[in-house]
Amino acid sequence: xxxxxxxxxxxxxxxxxxSDNKRNGILVDPAQVDKDTLDMIESYCDNLxxxxxxxxxxxxxxGLGTLLKIYNPTVYAFEGIINGYKTEQFxxxxxxxxxxxxxxxxxxxxxxxxxxxYLIESALFTGDTLLSxxxxxxxxxxxxxxxxxxxxxxxxxxxDSTLLYPGHGAPSKxxxxxxxxxxxxxxxxxNRAFTSP
Amino acid sequence: xxxxxxxYMFSLARCKHPGCTSYTFNxxxxxxxxxxxxxxxxxxxxxxxxxxxxxxxxxxxxxxxxNMTMRKGQRISGVNFxxxxxxxxxxxxxxxxxxxxDFCLFNSCSFTAIDGRYxxxxxxxxxxxxxxxxxxxxxxxxxxxTDSCDFSGNDFYYSNFSLSKLMNTSIEDCNLKRTSFxxxxxxxxxxxxxxxxxxxxxxxx
Numbered sequence: 001x002x003x004x005x006x007x008x009x010x011x012x013x014x015x016x017x018x019s020d021n022k023r024n025g026i027l028v029d030p031a032q033v034d035k036d037t038l039d040m041i042e043s044y045c046d047n048l049x050x051x052x053x054x055x056x057x058x059x060x061x062x063g064l065g066t067l068l069k070i071y072n073p074t075v076y077a078f079e080g081i082i083n084g085y086k087t088e089q090f091x092x093x094x095x096x097x098x099x100x101x102x103x104x105x106x107x108x109x110x111x112x113x114x115x116x117x118y119l120i121e122s123a124l125f126t127g128d129t130l131l132s133x134x135x136x137x138x139x140x141x142x143x144x145x146x147x148x149x150x151x152x153x154x155x156x157x158x159x160d161s162t163l164l165y166p167g168h169g170a171p172s173k174x175x176x177x178x179x180x181x182x183x184x185x186x187x188x189x190x191n192r193a194f195t196s197p
Numbered sequence: 198x199x200x201x202x203x204x205y206m207f208s209l210a211r212c213k214h215p216g217c218t219s220y221t222f223n224x225x226x227x228x229x230x231x232x233x234x235x236x237x238x239x240x241x242x243x244x245x246x247x248x249x250x251x252x253x254x255x256x257x258x259x260x261x262x263x264n265m266t267m268r269k270g271q272r273i274s275g276v277n278f279x280x281x282x283x284x285x286x287x288x289x290x291x292x293x294x295x296x297x298x299d300f301c302l303f304n305s306c307s308f309t310a311i312d313g314r315y316x317x318x319x320x321x322x323x324x325x326x327x328x329x330x331x332x333x334x335x336x337x338x339x340x341x342x343t344d345s346c347d348f349s350g351n352d353f354y355y356s357n358f359s360l361s362k363l364m365n366t367s368i369e370d371c372n373l374k375r376t377s378f379x380x381x382x383x384x385x386x387x388x389x390x391x392x393x394x395x396x397x398x399x400x401x402x
Contacts, residue, residue: 002275003295004204005315007335012355012375044204121209122220133339133359133377159218161279163209170337170357173279173299176319180340180360182380 001101003123003165004044008032011059013167016125019044024099026050027073028118028125029167033063038070050098053077053087054127055115060167074098078107078114090116106154110147111136117155123163124174130155130164132172135183148187204294205253205275220256220277229257252276262286293333 004017010032017040018026025045029052030037041048048071053061056079064075064083076096077087090096092107104119108129115136118125128136130151138144160175177184208224211217212231219228222238232238239260245252246267256277263284267273274294282302293313300320307326313333323343332352341361349369359379369389373396381398 001209002204002206005295005335007355122211123209132337132357133379161218161220169355170335171295171315171317172319172337172339173297173317176299176317176337176339180319182360 001121002044003163004040005165005171006037006040008034008037008063010062011057013059014165014169015063016165017041017044018101018120018123020100022100023047024049025073026052026098026101026103026120027067028052028165029054029060029127030063030067031060033066033070037063041071048073050103051075052103052116052118052125053082054117054125054129054167055112056082057112057128060127076103076105078105078116108147108150108154110138110143110150119158119162122159122161123165124155124158125165126155127167130177130181131166131168132164132170132177133181133183135181148184151184203251203253203272203274203292206295207254207256207275207277219258222257223255229260246271246273257281267291299337 002019006015008015008031013031015031016028023046025048051073075087090105095102095104101120106117108115108117111128115129117129162174164172210221210224212219212228213226214231222229229238242257251272253274259280261282266287270290272292273296277297280300283306284304286306289309291311293316296316298318303323303326305325308328311331315335317337319337319339321341323346325345327347330350334354336356338358343366344364346366349367352372353376355375357377359377361381363383363386365385367387371391373392376396378398
């Protein structure tokens, strides 16, 4: 399996193309479909079989319409419709066989109610949920607490060497985030201060 | 930015040694550490780094590389060097794509004219090292420690140095647009001719 990151100037997002051992292509978050994106799909994949949407914000989905005019992949998301296109829905913890890989979806609400993180082998595609050094922005303290709780319950239990491919910024590993993610460290310290006698 | 068709990826298969969760060397049964012939693997990797134009698709964790000059114009792609030690090593005109150097120790190493993208150096220590005239963008330097280093003349666009400890380090004439230095500690660090005003230093930025 190969994972090819591509920086989209639209929303400063990362688009990922996953090419499995049979050269089936999976695209994560079609933020922008430009010539480079198409060149990468053509270079690394024989057949684009799926699009995974981490959440419905435009900085991660704006290129979906263009992509669907060219290819015929199945679109996977938490919600049933993205930008007017029907999707195949993922539930929390559900595993689907896509191409030659198993894709597991983890529902991590907080940044948006439909935020999914996809686990493929040992690679996590986190969208805006967990970034290198920070977590997503949230609309309220409640959503932030929900987000952190979900991250701790569903992501931090994974192996330290799990690779992290966020929707924005540099890649990382879970070990690095456990040690150095400022938002998680701050929440932990606040929580400790709040609960200690 | 030019399209790059050389992104590779090390195998994510896990070592079969009981209790070991490390990635295997190149998709086989064991990681480097539990391989029955560690020396042979090390020789293969050293030879590849010295001679090959394309080095790709393997994991070698906690190995040491000393007094090496990597082949000029080399492309290293999809390689995992976590916890390795690089002592007196030279990388020149090297392309680093999706390469992981997390928690490494670099001592007296030089990186010149590097084209680095989507690579990870987090948690590493750099002592008496230089990174010059390079483009290392979208890369993760979170939590690094530096001492007596020269990181001048580089493009660090969208790279992340947050929570790092930078001592006696020159970051002059660098592009720091969208570069994060949040919660980093700097002592005797020079940003002369760089654009720190476009970087992020506070959490609120």
